[in-house]
Amino acid sequence: MNSFGRHFRFTTFGESHGVAIGVVIDGIPAGVPIDIALIQAELDKRKPGQSDYTTQRKESDTVQILSGVWQGVSTGSPLAMMIPNEDAHSQDYEQMAKVYRPSHADFTYETKYGIRDYRGGGRSSARETACRVAVGAIAKVMLEHHGIEVYAWVQQVGSIASKCSNEELDFSRIEETPIRCPDIPVALEMMAEIDKVREAGDTVGGIVSFMAKGVPVGLGSPIYGKLQADIGAAMLGINAVKGFQYGSGFESVELRGSELNDMFINTDGRTHTRTNNSGGIQGGISNGEDIYGKVAFKPVATIMQSQNTVDSTGNSTVLVAKGRHDACVLPRAVPIVSAMLAVVLIDHLLLNKLSKWQ
Numbered sequence: 448m449n450s451f452g453r454h455f456r457f458t459t460f461g462e463s464h465g466v467a468i469g470v471v472i473d474g475i476p477a478g479v480p481i482d483i484a485l486i487q488a489e490l491d492k493r494k495p496g497q498s499d500y501t502t503q504r505k506e507s508d509t510v511q512i513l514s515g516v517w518q519g520v521s522t523g524s525p526l527a528m529m530i531p532n533e534d535a536h537s538q539d540y541e542q543m544a545k546v547y548r549p550s551h552a553d554f555t556y557e558t559k560y561g562i563r564d565y566r567g568g569g570r571s572s573a574r575e576t577a578c579r580v581a582v583g584a585i586a587k588v589m590l591e592h593h594g595i596e597v598y599a600w601v602q603q604v605g606s607i608a609s610k611c612s613n614e615e616l617d618f619s620r621i622e623e624t625p626i627r628c629p630d631i632p633v634a635l636e637m638m639a640e641i642d643k644v645r646e647a648g649d650t651v652g653g654i655v656s657f658m659a660k661g662v663p664v665g666l667g668s669p670i671y672g673k674l675q676a677d678i679g680a681a682m683l684g685i686n687a688v689k690g691f692q693y694g695s696g697f698e699s700v701e702l703r704g705s706e707l708n709d710m711f712i713n714t715d716g717r718t719h720t721r722t723n724n725s726g727g728i729q730g731g732i733s734n735g736e737d738i739y740g741k742v743a744f745k746p747v748a749t750i751m752q753s754q755n756t757v758d759s760t761g762n763s764t765v766l767v768a769k770g771r772h773d774a775c776v777l778p779r780a781v782p783i784v785s786a787m788l789a790v791v792l793i794d795h796l797l798l799n800k801l802s803k804w805q
Contacts, residue, residue: 451681455794457582461532462564463572469529470578472515472585474797477523479589481516489584490530492622492782493577499625499642506533508577528581532574545759546766550748557759573686573776576783583786586793595661595792599785601628601777602741603654604637605644613658613739627781645774648751652687652744653777655784659727659738659792666733666795673731674738674795681787682742687776690743694726709736733795742784747773 450458454474461468487510491497494508508530515526544565547553552571557563564570587597598618602609609616609630620629626641628634637653644651667674675693682691699707702724709720709729720736727738749772756766773779 451684452790452794454797455586455790457578457790459575459578461575461578462566462569463532463574464564464566464569465532467529467531468575468578469513469527470582472526472528472582474794475515475521475523475526475585475589476797477521479521479585481512481519481521481526481585482588483510483512485588486510486528486581486584489580489587489782489786490577492627493580493779495779497625497779510581526585528578530577530581543766543768546764547756547758548749548766548768549754549756550745571686573779576686579685579790580782580786583782583789586786586789589793590789590796593661593663593796595659595796597657597659597785597789597792599655599657599781599788601626601634601637601653601781602656604775604777605640605651605653607633607636607640608654609633613656613737618658621781625778627778641775650746650748650750650773651775652689652746653775655742655744655777655780657740657742657784657788659788662727662733662735662738662792663796664733664735666792666799667728667731669731672798673728674733674791675726675728675731677791677795678738678740678788681791682740682784685742685780685783685787687744687747687780688742689745691740693728693738693740695724696726696741699724738788738792742780744776744780747776 449460450456456474457470457472459468459470490508490510495506511529513527513529515522515524552568553563556571590597600621609628611630616629618629620631621627623631624634624638626634626637628637641651678693679691682688695707707724709722709725711718712721720734723736725734726740727733727736749768751768753765753767756764758764
């Protein structure tokens with residue numbers, strides 16, 4: 448599967464060390480403002496080499512719009528974008544041509560398909576996620592038209608976590624540090640931890656939190672189109688993701704129903720909930736409250752230490768990886784998480800217009 452979405456649907460193409468990566472989006476209504484500078488600004492948040500805390504592969508990730516736009520707005524036809532690859536060092540991966548990297552997709556890809564592009568991981572590389580960020584930039588413009596805003600930020604790196612509640616955080620500060628944690632004192636601790644991990648030739652994981660504000664009541668379906676299920680699929684489809692929760696998530700198991708239930712109240716004729724343990728979704732359908740959750744990322748599999756493994760013939764060997772890799776993927780994962788949240792919400796918003804006769 449190389450496509451995602453139902454009404455607002457996109458298909459990505461390209462490999463990490465190929466000529467280019469790109470995406471074709473279908474389902475964008477005619478007349479949507481398409482600002483290439485805005486798309487580029489989102490891509491710049493994800494691109495490699497942007498700080499000392501990301502891989503030093505130097506890609507400008509300059510996006511080119513190939514079709515679907517005329518005089519600054521969408522035409523209603525498929526919108527295609529392309530991002531050239533400029534700084535692939537394929538020679539760094541020659542030693543991995545016949546060797547399986549521990550916890551990477553090398554073994555499963557080769558076993559399933561009988562062929563593997565070992566140059567940067569081919570399609571299994573997180574380079575493909577640049578396409579998702581480009582799509583998300585367009586989705587965010589469409590959501591803003593409907594008064595919906597999406598946010599994502601680094602909540603935790605390794606064992607270092609922000610203890611601030613979502614309500615206490617100032618989302619305008621997300622971009623103040625390279626780590627993209629709006630809790631600035633904790634962000635500085637996270638940066639020091641990544642420095643230490645990188646110097647040891649190792650990697651570290653963490654948690655990216657997300658929130659959507661202004662979501663109307665009624666997005667999602669109660670059975671197989673549950674809104675949280677589609678958000679979960681979007682997040683779990685991101686490279687290196689190992690866990691997903693929305694609302695109170697796994698903490699719910701420690702509460703009783705009398706503690707967890709979100710009591711309904713009416714304020715000035717508006718029905719809403721006093722608390723939001725449901726994370727803005729009940730019965731698979733948005734209830735008008737903020738949608739929030741967390742995404743857990745594992746440490747990057749490729750590390751700069753020797754590891755025991757086997758080659759494609761089953762012989763034991765030792766791998767000392769080369770190449771340029773993130774010691775922590777969290778800062779660059781933030782725009783990917785917000786993009787995928789935006790894509791799911793706009794897809795459901797467009798689908799919702801088809802749910803009843805008006």
